[in-house]
Amino acid sequence: DGGITQSPKYLFRKEGQNVTLSCEQNLNHDAMYWYRQDPGQGLRLIYYSQIVNDFQKGDIAEGYSVSREKKESFPLTVTSAQKNPTAFYLCASTIGGAASYGYTFGSGTRLTVV
Amino acid sequence: DQQVKQNSPSLSVQEGRISILNCDYTNSMFDYFLWYKKYPAEGPTFLISISSIKDKNEDGRFTVFLNKSAKHLSLHIVPSQPGDSAVYFCAASARTGGSYIPTFGRGTSLIVHP
Numbered sequence: 001d002g003g004i005t006q007s008p009k010y011l012f013r014k015e016g017q018n019v020t021l022s023c024e025q026n027l028n029h030d031a032m033y034w035y036r037q038d039p040g041q042g043l044r045l046i047y048y049s050q051i052v053n054d055f056q057k058g059d060i061a062e063g064y065s066v067s068r069e070k071k072e073s074f075p076l077t078v079t080s081a082q083k084n085p086t087a088f089y090l091c092a093s094t095i096g097g098a099a100s101y102g103y104t105f106g107s108g109t110r111l112t113v114v
Numbered sequence: 115d116q117q118v119k120q121n122s123p124s125l126s127v128q129e130g131r132i133s134i135l136n137c138d139y140t141n142s143m144f145d146y147f148l149w150y151k152k153y154p155a156e157g158p159t160f161l162i163s164i165s166s167i168k169d170k171n172e173d174g175r176f177t178v179f180l181n182k183s184a185k186h187l188s189l190h191i192v193p194s195q196p197g198d199s200a201v202y203f204c205a206a207s208a209r210t211g212g213s214y215i216p217t218f219g220r221g222t223s224l225i226v227h228p
Contacts (some may be wrong), residue, residue, distance in 0.1 A: 105157030
C-alpha cells in the first residue's frame, strides 16, 4: 500500500539537542511538506520541497532544517535554536502543482522536550 | 493575521442530524478550498475540495458550499454519524511559484452523539 511513513511516533529531546524526524513516501509524489500542530492551532507550514534538492521556507522555519536528497525522503531536523519545539509534527506529500488531489499526511511524530 | 478562520472551536450534533461546519477567509487570491478530517494522534485525511469556479461540490454525505462574495465556505454532513466525530480543518490555497500551498484554519471539533 502506498503512503507516508513518519518515524518515530514519539520522540523525547533534551534541551540543547538536535533531533531528526523521518518522513518517507512511496506515492511517487513530487512535493513534500512539514507542518507543526500545537493545541488550539491550525497546521503551520515549516518547510516544503517541490523537487529533489530544492526546498523553501514556510511560515515558521526558524530553528528547523530539512534536506531532500531523494524524492521519497524529506527528513526534518529540529535544532537547539528552536525555542519551543514540543509539538505534533506532520509530514505530507502531494502531486506537485495539483490542487485538486489534496495532501496525503503521515500519522505524525509527537516531540517532547524534557 | 489569520487568513483562514474557523470561528467555532467545537460543535455538538445529534446522530442523524445535519452538521454544518463554517470557514471564512480573507485572501481573495485563494482559488481552491479543501476540508480535512483528523482523529487524535493521527494525520489529517483529505475529505472534499472545491474550486473557486464552483459554488457546490457533493460527495456522498459530505457537501461543501462556497460563497465567494462573502468569502465563506461551509461543510455539511448529512446524516451525521458517531464516526464523524473528529476535528475538521478548512484549508485554502493559491498558486505560489507553480504549486498550491494550503493555509489551514485552527479546526472545529465535531462531536456526534448517538
